[in-house]
Amino acid sequence: MFVGHAMLAFALGAGGARLAGRRPERALSIGVLAGAFATVPDVDMLYALSGLVGETGGVEGFWSASTLVHRAATHSLLVGVASAVGFSLCAAGLASLRPGERPLVRAAGPLSGLAILFALLAVAGAASGPLGLAVMGAFVLAGLALTAAAVRFGGLGPGVVGAAALVGLVSHPFGDLLTGEPPLFLYPLEAPLVTERVLLSPDPTLHLLGAFGLELATIWLAALVYCRLTERSLRGHVHWRAALGVAYVGGALAVPAPTVDSAYRFVFGVLAIGVVGPAPLARRIYPATRIAQWRPDGVATPLLTGLAAITLAGLSFAVGYALL
Structure with a gap:
């Protein structure tokens, strides 16, 4: 479902933006951003690369290593909503770095957004240890990179960035219900929303x-x-x-x-x-x-x-x- 995550978010983001009255070109930009955000949760697969050179090696080692952190912190709906707010606030701060804006306005956005993102790092570190902290760090950095690109090169506002991030991050975990273990939708809470893979057929x-x-x-x-x-x-x-x-x-x-x-x-x-x-x-x-x-x-x-x-x-x- 790697490609499907991005394509679904693109369709929802671009189609929704067009229905909301955005110009086609702008709707496409919003869809691309939503699709890009939908790929961010899978940064937790970076650790799985260690399985390719581990004791088991090969495909089996890759998937075995991926189970340690995959579909946990970065696939949480709670984390997705909070980080979307954080990225939106950071986008507001970046967008306000234009001549004529008040210094307080310039600083308020990114400081508030970074506070939320740092809080997510702290929660991941406390709940999942150093590995969880590293994965969440990669997640935050990837999101910030997309946020900066959207504001700097796409000319998108903080509301649009936040909405695109929300669509991409929140839609992602639902696409994983058919493959492997279900995501931890409510991480860091120990209250599983779905406990088993959704089967389309017993075969x-x-x-x-x-x-x-x-x-x-x-x-x-x-x-x-x-x-x-x-x-x-x-x-x-x-x-x-x-x-x-x-x-x-x-x-x-x-x-x-x-x-x-x-x-x-x-x-x-x-x-x-x-x-x-x-x-x-x-x-x-x-x-x-x-x-x-x-x-x-x-x-x-x-x-x-x-x-x-x-x-x-x-x-x-x-x-x-x-x-x-």
Whole structure:
């Protein structure tokens, strides 16, 4: 669900901003910021990299190390709401650093926001020790970096930054209910909101395929919102080469039945189909001599064709698996 987190937040942020009367360009900027904030909770996966070189090593070591801190402090709804307020106040302070503002106004925003963020660091350190403190520190730094970029380069106000942060941070943990252990929604409180993974099917492979389908649905939703805001035709950007995804029906025979714990076996094959399908389109639109001449129209067709190919590949694999 890594990509799905960002795409869902983008769709909610951009679509919501447009419904609120924002101009399409501004709505897109808000959606991008919300999507970026939705990736911040997964900074706790940085520690999992240590599992790749640990005693176990490999994929098993990676996931084993990730369970120590993943989906805890950074996935809390309480932390998400508090940090969104903190980032909004910091954005207010940064936005007020313009000529003519009173010094007290300049300082009040960032000081209040930093106080909230430092309080979150203290709580994480007390509840989860040094590792929790380090993870929360990475979370805060990533959020502050996005806040500064939104104010400095995006020209977004504190209210918009806070709303985008809230959408991204609060929507993120719900996407993890289908994979692995449920997030600690009410961290640091020891009151689990959800205690077990939400299962779409008792068959672990069908559950994985269902979760994969939901993630694809969020990506398609984001693509639809983007096309509506930019007045593009979603269907017009899908090339017939997407039909190559149907060939992955044979993957049900070649790939051992995948589960959430071994999803990479299935995902790598599906993504390969998504690359092979639109690759000639990308070469045709961007030959090596003109690679610097980037334009949105040229990117949309290969990306949406690849997404369609991946979707057909996933559906074909599911059909092949069901017929075995």
